[in-house]
Amino acid sequence: MGRAPCCDKANVKKGPWSPEEDSKLKEYIEKYGTGGNWIALPQKAGLKRCGKSCRLRWLNYLRPNIKHGEFTDEEDRLICSLFASIGSRWSIIAAQLPGRTDNDIKNYWNTKLKKKLMAMAPPLSSQKKSTAPPLIPSSHHHHQALVSLLPSQPYYTPSNKSLISNSFDSFEPISSNTPLHLFDNNNLIQIQENQLFSNNNSMQGYYPMKDNFLTFGSEQSCSSSDGSCSQIKQEDIGFHQGFNYSNGFEENNQKFMLNYGSSDRGGHESLNQWSEKPNGYFGEIASDYSLEDVKQLISCSNINGCNNENNINFFSSTDQETKLQDSKVMYHYFNY
DNA sequence: AAACTTTCCAACCGCCTCAAA
DNA sequence: TTTTGAGGCGGTTGGAAAGTT
Numbered sequence: 001m002g003r004a005p006c007c008d009k010a011n012v013k014k015g016p017w018s019p020e021e022d023s024k025l026k027e028y029i030e031k032y033g034t035g036g037n038w039i040a041l042p043q044k045a046g047l048k049r050c051g052k053s054c055r056l057r058w059l060n061y062l063r064p065n066i067k068h069g070e071f072t073d074e075e076d077r078l079i080c081s082l083f084a085s086i087g088s089r090w091s092i093i094a095a096q097l098p099g100r101t102d103n104d105i106k107n108y109w110n111t112k113l114k115k116k117l118m119a120m121a122p123p124l125s126s127q128k129k130s131t132a133p134p135l136i137p138s139s140h141h142h143h144q145a146l147v148s149l150l151p152s153q154p155y156y157t158p159s160n161k162s163l164i165s166n167s168f169d170s171f172e173p174i175s176s177n178t179p180l181h182l183f184d185n186n187n188l189i190q191i192q193e194n195q196l197f198s199n200n201n202s203m204q205g206y207y208p209m210k211d212n213f214l215t216f217g218s219e220q221s222c223s224s225s226d227g228s229c230s231q232i233k234q235e236d237i238g239f240h241q242g243f244n245y246s247n248g249f250e251e252n253n254q255k256f257m258l259n260y261g262s263s264d265r266g267g268h269e270s271l272n273q274w275s276e277k278p279n280g281y282f283g284e285i286a287s288d289y290s291l292e293d294v295k296q297l298i299s300c301s302n303i304n305g306c307n308n309e310n311n312i313n314f315f316s317s318t319d320q321e322t323k324l325q326d327s328k329v330m331y332h333y334f335n336y
Numbered sequence: 337a338a339a340c341t342t343t344c345c346a347a348c349c350g351c352c353t354c355a356a357a
Numbered sequence: 358t359t360t361t362g363a364g365g366c367g368g369t370t371g372g373a374a375a376g377t378t
Contacts, residue, residue, distance in 0.1 A: 016346070016372095039363065055364080056347070091366060106367070107345050342376070349369075356362085 012042075012050045017057055021047055025054055026062050034058075060101045067099030071108055079105060079113060 013021075028045035035041065038051035047054060060066075071079070075097055082093045088109075090102035097105065 014348075037363085052364080053347075060346075088367065102366075103346075110368095111344055338378105340376105340378075342374100344372100344374080345370105346372100347370085350367095352364105352366080354362105354364085357360085 011048065012053070013048045014053070017061075021049070022057070022062060025058060029058060029062075056103075060103045065099050066101065068104075071100075071113075075100070076113060076116075079109060080117065083109065 017025075024045050024047055028041070032044070034055075038055040041047075041051055042049045042054050045054070049057075078096060079093060082096060086092060088106070090106045090109075094100050094102040094105050
């Protein structure tokens, strides 16, 4: 019953790889490949290592075309937007960055990029509080999010006014008078664009903002069964450089943030440039994940899966390929 | 220069899914 | 149908390197 035993764990070497081990592994794989069997590989290659260790060493360090060293601004942006979309699914993120490994990206995020973004964000306590009523009933105990990918310019909104969709419904450019429809499953919120961007907006509780930014969320942080909720954590939030305002409020222990991407990049060479690159963030690189896969992952990247009614809603334009390529991620977090 | 602290990252650990037996 | 291992993944850690006092 079951498969053959794994490697003799009591008799395998651990710790850093020596140059000799590296060359043995590299030479063997270059000559014979992995054979689809990492467990058997170390013995064949003359290594006293666990197959898992060999796999990791090969994938993260020895395989060809591994890119080490500084991450570019473009890579920063891509990591940020994908992290905002799908969370810490490093292998998927890595698939969109040629030459980068999931481990590299994970380390980079944990040690540098997260701090970099945090340094740009104002402390939550400094943000204005609102008197606006909660938009989400207090019975909602899940961390919820509404995600949309909006083309950089112009802004789009679904023509059928329904954002409850995981598909890419038809979109039309919004005029300055067209309300944005922000939706969670119980609340449809209409917001005029000028209410988002005007400093003298009349919408109580919504603070004006100018420039793009991004918020990040962790996985579910509270329970729907017992109603307990942890407060939003500072490290769960990141902002893109270049924002001037964020709008958010706190009410009845709920945090609400409303974020919006701007198309005005102004040519600044910084993180606030989202999509100057003609080929965009997706689609130009060979990876195991196609654009459709990424869309699907984004559309399913919630707590409970694609079919849950509290789903993250994801939409884009009919011209999916091109529009998605220069899209930005807009996150709305409700109720932590 | 030494002691201490912080940062960085390679590698390990443990969990999950899938499939072989 | 059940058990078990392989492969894959994300979280965590230990120690080296870099920075600070």
